[in-house]
Amino acid sequence: MALEIKQQLKLSQQLIMTPQLQQAIKLLQLSRLELLETLHQEIEANPILEENAEEETEYGPSEQTAEEPAPPVDAPVSEVAISERDLEDMDWDNYLNEYSSPRHEGGGEERELPAFENILSRKTSLTDYLLWQLSLSNFSPEDQRIGEELIGNLDKNGYLTSSVADVAAAVQVEPARVEETLRRIQEFDPPGVAARDLKECLLLQARILYSDQPWVAEILENHIGYLENKNYAALAKALQAPPEEIQQAVQIILQMDPKPGRAFSVEEPQYISPDIFVYKVGEEYVIVLNDDGLPRLRINSFYRQALSQKNEIPEGTRDYIQEKLRSALWLIKSIQQRQRTIYRVTESIFKFQRPFLDYGISHLKPLILRDVAEDVQMHESTISRVTTNKYVYTPQGIYELKYFFNSSLPGANGESVASESVKEKIRQLIAKEDPRRPLSDQEITERLQEEKIHIARRTVAKYRELLTILPSSKRRNPNFIPAPPVPGPPKAGPEEEEDLLDD
Numbered sequence: 001m002a003l004e005i006k007q008q009l010k011l012s013q014q015l016i017m018t019p020q021l022q023q024a025i026k027l028l029q030l031s032r033l034e035l036l037e038t039l040h041q042e043i044e045a046n047p048i049l050e051e052n053a054e055e056e057t058e059y060g061p062s063e064q065t066a067e068e069p070a071p072p073v074d075a076p077v078s079e080v081a082i083s084e085r086d087l088e089d090m091d092w093d094n095y096l097n098e099y100s101s102p103r104h105e106g107g108g109e110e111r112e113l114p115a116f117e118n119i120l121s122r123k124t125s126l127t128d129y130l131l132w133q134l135s136l137s138n139f140s141p142e143d144q145r146i147g148e149e150l151i152g153n154l155d156k157n158g159y160l161t162s163s164v165a166d167v168a169a170a171v172q173v174e175p176a177r178v179e180e181t182l183r184r185i186q187e188f189d190p191p192g193v194a195a196r197d198l199k200e201c202l203l204l205q206a207r208i209l210y211s212d213q214p215w216v217a218e219i220l221e222n223h224i225g226y227l228e229n230k231n232y233a234a235l236a237k238a239l240q241a242p243p244e245e246i247q248q249a250v251q252i253i254l255q256m257d258p259k260p261g262r263a264f265s266v267e268e269p270q271y272i273s274p275d276i277f278v279y280k281v282g283e284e285y286v287i288v289l290n291d292d293g294l295p296r297l298r299i300n301s302f303y304r305q306a307l308s309q310k311n312e313i314p315e316g317t318r319d320y321i322q323e324k325l326r327s328a329l330w331l332i333k334s335i336q337q338r339q340r341t342i343y344r345v346t347e348s349i350f351k352f353q354r355p356f357l358d359y360g361i362s363h364l365k366p367l368i369l370r371d372v373a374e375d376v377q378m379h380e381s382t383i384s385r386v387t388t389n390k391y392v393y394t395p396q397g398i399y400e401l402k403y404f405f406n407s408s409l410p411g412a413n414g415e416s417v418a419s420e421s422v423k424e425k426i427r428q429l430i431a432k433e434d435p436r437r438p439l440s441d442q443e444i445t446e447r448l449q450e451e452k453i454h455i456a457r458r459t460v461a462k463y464r465e466l467l468t469i470l471p472s473s474k475r476r477n478p479n480f481i482p483a484p485p486v487p488g489p490p491k492a493g494p495e496e497e498e499d500l501l502d503d
Helices: 019-028 032-045 084-089 092-099 126-136 141-152 164-171 175-185 198-209 214-222 224-228 232-239 243-254 260-264 301-308 315-352 354-359 369-376 380-386 419-431 441-450 457-466 494-502
Strands: 049-051 276-281 284-289 297-299 391-394 397-400 408-410 416-418
Touching: 019 315, 019 380, 032 049, 126 141, 126 260, 141 164, 141 175, 164 175, 198 214, 198 243, 214 224, 214 232, 214 243, 224 232, 232 243, 276 315, 284 315, 297 301, 297 315, 301 315, 315 354, 315 369, 315 380, 369 380, 408 419, 416 419, 419 441, 419 457, 441 457
Parallel strands: 276 391
Antiparallel strands: 049 297, 276 284, 391 397, 408 416
């Protein structure tokens, strides 16, 4: 069979993602912190871009202030007297910052360092705290080496993650000696540290803190199953103790810390910075984008003027500047488009969820991505990218934009109810129940049907588990004593009522 070359014309449609379009899509789905990091990287990589800093106004000497004449050279120098009023008016903050702040006094020019109150110290970790106690204890050098190995194998919650045999093999000693050293370390602060499981952790706390309560250690040692199921009647029968003492012992156990090392965690909390703010002004809600901290980009005027000089710049340099200029202009345009898209999507979401802003979670409406996409004339994938990792501040709290999209459940008169709204109603019903007779899942289902919300019992159980709420058998507290009612203001007598009417 002979091979030959042929030419053929063919028309086809292809979707090509240009680098500029890929960049716009990437910026759209970034969170606020990720966007801030990306912009700083672009400023460092692209010399055309610069941050538009606010113009500083230079203030000269006031025209109304005349220059004071210099004193004559031969004038006598009088002694400076400091009155009490001068001491009160003195700016001590500036004085301390000027004369008491730490400075680098090495060779070369002097380098200013932050003031004392602005210098942060490192938080003491659990390992440092235990090693400090180990150094103050009467340990032999060999036992101290074993103790350092044991402390190094504790997790952030204070539990020992390695076995005694592994530690003994690491330091090349007998396991019995490691066990004895571990027993001494378990007496350190915080109580319960260096335990191997939850039961041992609670027993250590019971022995150190509650040695005068005999039932506490007995419950933890032999009857922890009854405690998990809240079967206090069987617990009192097994221990042959009065129910009041058992209830007191249970309350002590509930106050123990199952993670004693958590108080020494060095992890800093991550605070949420909302991307959008929704404020109520009068009867309307105003949407404001959070631009605080985001650099405002502009084109460097030096390179703009350089492009206008056609004959003074080499061709390669001109091409490089033009390429960076196009990249900078597209970045600025993409950021502006991102902000407009976020604003439009947020405005559309709260057009559907206006009852939430007025009354809270229980009035959420069913909403899907298609509803917002049709409203703002965008694709569903764009709505999904916009609402990813974006948080909004509302009068009801801070929520992720994804939170307002939820499935629907059948309600009264053929209307749908949002699943998040049903979860909130379940949480409210359980919060108001009697601890001595908690509501079962079937009773919660019947209560919801009274409010014209028709869902199955298994759906109630699923939502209850998503809310991390225990079943009714483990929420029961037969010895619960309700708090006495708060006394109100004293009622006025007949004579006082007549006086009030006369007034």
